[in-house]
Amino acid sequence: MTSASAISTAGLTKHYGEVRAVTDLTLDVPSGSIYGFLGPNGAGKTTVLKVLAGLIRPTSGSASVAGIPLAAGEAYRREVGFLAQEPRFYDWMTGRETVAFVASLVPDPATSDPAWLDKIIATVGLADAADRRTGTYSGGMRQRLGIAQALVTRPRVLLLDEPVSALDPIGRREVLDLMAQLRGETTVFYSTHILDDVERVSDRVAILDHGHLVREAATAELLSSFTLDQLRVVVVGATDATGVDLAGLPGVRSIEPSARDGDVRTYLLTIEPSVAGQIQRAVTRYVADRDLTLVENGLVRLDLEDVFLRLVDSKERAA
Amino acid sequence: MTASIIGAHAAPVSSNFGRFAGARQLVRKDTTEWVRSKRIWVILATVTTFLVLTAANAWIATKIAAAAAPGEALRELPSLGPTENMVGALTTQIFVLAAIFVAGSLIGRERDSGTLAWIASKPVTRASIWASKWISSTAILSIVGGAIPLAITAAVVTLLYGAPPVEIVIGLAVGLAAVTAFFVTFGLALGTVIPGQAATIATGLTIFALAPMLAAAIPGGMALIPTAMLTWPAAALAGEAMSLATPVVWFVLMAGLAVFSIRRMRKFEL
Numbered sequence: 001m002t003s004a005s006a007i008s009t010a011g012l013t014k015h016y017g018e019v020r021a022v023t024d025l026t027l028d029v030p031s032g033s034i035y036g037f038l039g040p041n042g043a044g045k046t047t048v049l050k051v052l053a054g055l056i057r058p059t060s061g062s063a064s065v066a067g068i069p070l071a072a073g074e075a076y077r078r079e080v081g082f083l084a085q086e087p088r089f090y091d092w093m094t095g096r097e098t099v100a101f102v103a104s105l106v107p108d109p110a111t112s113d114p115a116w117l118d119k120i121i122a123t124v125g126l127a128d129a130a131d132r133r134t135g136t137y138s139g140g141m142r143q144r145l146g147i148a149q150a151l152v153t154r155p156r157v158l159l160l161d162e163p164v165s166a167l168d169p170i171g172r173r174e175v176l177d178l179m180a181q182l183r184g185e186t187t188v189f190y191s192t193h194i195l196d197d198v199e200r201v202s203d204r205v206a207i208l209d210h211g212h213l214v215r216e217a218a219t220a221e222l223l224s225s226f227t228l229d230q231l232r233v234v235v236v237g238a239t240d241a242t243g244v245d246l247a248g249l250p251g252v253r254s255i256e257p258s259a260r261d262g263d264v265r266t267y268l269l270t271i272e273p274s275v276a277g278q279i280q281r282a283v284t285r286y287v288a289d290r291d292l293t294l295v296e297n298g299l300v301r302l303d304l305e306d307v308f309l310r311l312v313d314s315k316e317r318a319a
Numbered sequence: 320m321t322a323s324i325i326g327a328h329a330a331p332v333s334s335n336f337g338r339f340a341g342a343r344q345l346v347r348k349d350t351t352e353w354v355r356s357k358r359i360w361v362i363l364a365t366v367t368t369f370l371v372l373t374a375a376n377a378w379i380a381t382k383i384a385a386a387a388a389p390g391e392a393l394r395e396l397p398s399l400g401p402t403e404n405m406v407g408a409l410t411t412q413i414f415v416l417a418a419i420f421v422a423g424s425l426i427g428r429e430r431d432s433g434t435l436a437w438i439a440s441k442p443v444t445r446a447s448i449w450a451s452k453w454i455s456s457t458a459i460l461s462i463v464g465g466a467i468p469l470a471i472t473a474a475v476v477t478l479l480y481g482a483p484p485v486e487i488v489i490g491l492a493v494g495l496a497a498v499t500a501f502f503v504t505f506g507l508a509l510g511t512v513i514p515g516q517a518a519t520i521a522t523g524l525t526i527f528a529l530a531p532m533l534a535a536a537i538p539g540g541m542a543l544i545p546t547a548m549l550t551w552p553a554a555a556l557a558g559e560a561m562s563l564a565t566p567v568v569w570f571v572l573m574a575g576l577a578v579f580s581i582r583r584m585r586k587f588e589l
Contacts, residue, residue, distance in 0.1 A: 074442040087437070154325045
């Protein structure tokens with residue numbers, strides 16, 4: 001664990017008999033970061049979040065939050081705010097009572113200050129519905145209440161299991177903006193399958209598949225690591241020979257004609273990442289020498305969905 | 320720069336908050352839930368009706384017999400003594416059924432709905448969650464399924480047969496609370512073992528029905544079943560020589576069930 005780790009796991013494993021939900025998960029989540037936890041259904045994301053929330057015991061391995069080990073029980077959970085995938089509250093309580101009740105569970109009078117409760121309710125956009133019973137809330141309102149009750153104790157770590165999955169596009173954007181505002185104030189560790197959202201707000205991502213960590217990196221680093229091996233070249237006036245010539249350039253591993261519109265042809269070159277710049281210059285020279293018009297000569301930028309599918313697919317092939 | 324949302328964190332606390340962390344807040348929450356629910360009125364009305372009708376049974380039977388055979392000597396009619404009818408009213412043990420129904424579903428209901436997982440993710444202990452349910456349910460049931468119906472029954476008995484001895488009424492109230500406490504513990508314990516509310520309640524009622532039959536087969540066994548505590552305090556207050564085995568067995572069984580079910584709850588994977 002590094003001194004700046006908000007969450008640290010070492011060899012975290014949870015097996016249910018023959019079912020290996022999570023195996024040997026080692027993570028260090030930097031303090032104050034927004035950390036996206038990705039994986040296909042059944043990858044073990046919820047299991048990890050439940051272990052970190054203190055709801056299930058790991059088969060082996062350890063976890064800590066702000067240096068406090070999971071085994072510390074309620075002292076550990078004091079530092080954690082948790083939102084379940086399908087949050088459930090007492091339907092006889094109002095939203096305000098629910099938040100106040102959670103606030104009362106920590107020995108810090110500041111968390112039960114009515115002004116603070118009002119602020120946190122307003123922050124999640126529930127001010128108008130705060131005095132309604134939660135049994136009358138929609139799924140989206142329950143999700144907002146879930147975030148409010150997770151935040152109200154001022155936790156060092158927020159664990160959010162699919163926090164935006166039940167929300168409409170507007171609600172989703174509001175929650176993501178709220179998460180972005182929390183950057184630096186607390187650590188947000190959240191699972192999701194909506195990769196656009198991760199790309200928008202996450203500082204770092206971890207990808208889990210079949211209970212194993214496939215990759216963990218800063219979001220930008222992860223994306224860039226997959227953008228250096230493909231070059232898109234669009235040429236006006238290209239002929240059938242152009243593709244053959246481009247494939248013969250030093251450092252080009254393969255070429256794939258991806259589109260043709262009249263004499264405008266698009267090629268996708270898989271290249272040696274270390275010589276990307278040289279290949280781009282060689283392409284420019286080649287086109288100029290033949291009086292062709294170069295429309296595009298740039299590295300392909302993959303989005304997180306492409307990266308995710310590549311990582312998971314390659315692992316499945318390896319298996 | 321955007322405004323701070325959560326502000327400063329409290330200093331981390333590395334030690335445990337205590338075995339019953341959060342218990343006070345949980346008791347307040349569970350009691351509020353009781354007070355706001357309709358269950359409280361259903362239990363009050365049902366238990367009171369059963370107790371009053373059972374207490375009035377001898378008076379009603381006498382009136383019916385007198386109307387059917389006017390002028391004839393009435394034979395083999397129930398006693399019209401206030402103590403007998405006061406004690407007799409409790410033999411229905413309807414309050415035990417109420418305790419099993421209510422306590423047997425408490426943990427299962429919260430586990431099924433997901434609120435148990437929600438609460439367990441907070442800085443409270445599982446022992447606190449269990450204890451708050453036990454305290455609030457025992458207190459509420461002892462009042463709405465015990466003290467109030469008993470007071471109403473005592474008033475009806477006084478009206479129909481004369482005033483029962485005060486020590487008998489007090490003793491029965493204590494006994495009723497003791498039996499309620501036991502069956503709340505029993506219901507909660509079953510809820511930690513048997514999945515599903517219906518199965519929990521059915522198992523509880525079966526054990527409740529079988530226990531006296533099995534105890535009757537053992538010499539002195541009837542004094543050892545928890546329902547023997549119902550009349551034990553009243554008899555002791557009335558000066559009868561009572562065996563201490565009854566309260567000791569009641570307490571040991573209840574404490575054992577409590578420890579067992581708290582341990583079970585600690586192992587719950589939520």
